[in-house]
Amino acid sequence: MGDDPCHSRLAGAVLATNLLRSGTTSPILFLYSVAFISVPVALYPVRGRLLKAVVAQQRNPDVTAKPDRLATAWTVGFVSVVILVAVIALMTTPYGMQSYR
Secondary structure (H helix, E strand, O other): OOOOHHHHHHHHHHHHHHHHOOOOOOHHHHHHHHHHHHHHHHHOOOHHHHHHHHHHHHHOOOOOOOOOHHHHHHHHHHHHHHHHHHHHHHHOOHHHHOOOO
């Protein structure tokens, strides 16, 4: 998808229209929606640290970039917890209570 913001807007519009459609929505659409929203929310608190790292890399391209472990741990942890909560919430609904025989 790249860095084109048009793709993000298009994906958001597709998710929104599918969620607003009358009728039953699929559980996977709910999970995709949660994941789609949780990534920008997870990056919001660490955006300053990420921006500083990008600017430093652009100023000194010869220096090897070091990973920001705090930003990585925060982002992965936050998204993992959000997805776990979404799956648990989905499992408590009638979608999760279905028996597959």
